[in-house]
Amino acid sequence: MTAELKFIGHIETPYKDPSECPRNISLDGPQCTIILDPDYHEGLTSLEVGQHILVLYWFENTDRSRMLQRPGGRPTGDLRGTFALRSPHRPNPIAAAVLPIAEIGEGRITVYGLDCCNGTKLLDIKPAIHLEKPTE
């Protein structure tokens, strides 16, 4: 059973190749721009600078069958379960990053420190929720 994703835009980053990408997002990283295709510009209405968003994007050319792997693709060391890692090699290679909005323009959002290659396909943006167990 499957479902189809639509790419709704792309992400501009300084990284041309996967080997240049950092291993995770970092709020001190370089400027990145999330660019929506024209059909989706209106969907950015009501987002605000400073608000934390969850950005979902698509890792290409990954191994979607690997269930055990080593963190960071190291050649030796303990194997871990794919769902215990944030590796791009997973059944559905959807990446998720929570970041504050630095700037909003027509059909575009500026953030800092995404970990993906230039041209990465965008899937979704939604307000981030950080739930903590209420203090009793």
Added chain:
Amino acid sequence: MTAELKFIGHIETPYKDPSECPRNISLDGPQCTIILDPDYHEGLTSLEVGQHILVLYWFENTDRSRMLQRPGGRPTGDLRGTFALRSPHRPNPIAAAVLPIAEIGEGRITVYGLDCCNGTKLLDIKPAIHLEKPTE
């Protein structure tokens, strides 16, 4: 341009119909069970009770073209951009929830307070990261 998702399991919740589902996740909500299909059981290796996971799942029967909508599907009030809401009506109806693992069994994870219908299709599980700007 599109990409294909594979459903890797499903979620058991007390909610039979979308009208019964709460509007968002709540850590005080009822017990829910995330059940992986057999091909994916090994991917749970190394996850631990108490660890926060990001669970991605698929909302069915949604309007994937709506770019402006009212929060909570209310009939009146201000329209907001789809990407400023967590509504299931979005171009790629992927839901995201961050929750602690309450229990782990063979091919299954117990959590509390998911917001989706019984039988919802599972897409991914990964360790949650909460990044905050480092204090200077």
